[in-house]
Amino acid sequence: MITDVSKAMAILALCGGVLAGCDGIVNDRPTYAGVPFKAKAKAVNKKETLAVFTTAVSKAPRSLEGARLAAHHEGTRYCIENFGSSRIAWQINPLDTDVAVPLDGDTAVYGGTCTP
Template sequence: MILSVALVLSTVALAGCDSAKKKRPTYDGVPFKIKTKPVDKKVSRANFIVQVLDANQSLDGARLAAAHAGVSYCLSEAGYGTSDITWDVNPRDPEAQLRLVDGTAVFQGTCAS
């Protein structure tokens, strides 16, 4: 009986992990892990950094993920209410040289006020 309960609980826990991964949006078919944070929140939340982990899986997808994360950050987290961003390297420009650090694409932007 205890073994059956443990088996059911572990199956449910694993299913929960799988469904959370499936809910992550994909960019060029890749569900990137993305980190967005202010450069220095004590100074201004307008200046931010986006990190797209394992960007080598799809550089085009990493660009799309960064652009989306930047817009989400400016609209929601920073509270600027606009999707206008000045980028150091524009992720929407396919000709712009990406900055990769150990496989992570790094972008820096400033929310327009």
């Protein structure tokens, strides 16, 4: 015979399983230097050309090294997606550690041109 306590325990176990499964949804973002970043690359002027783009990495001060890697990865992804090539002429190369990370508030902003 199923008691009310057994039903409650079954419901709690089911809810726990569902919540545990949701953990991967939030943490699917790749990490750079151990930190997940939100990075977005977009054309500066879509009407003129898709080749010239900017990459913005939110909350960059959490790890400047990670923000550099995220910007480089996102720029590379953008150029491959739009031009089939990973070649980029960066205004400031995100992988150049001799140059400070260009910040706009807490967002790292890099510019480049896809060179197919």
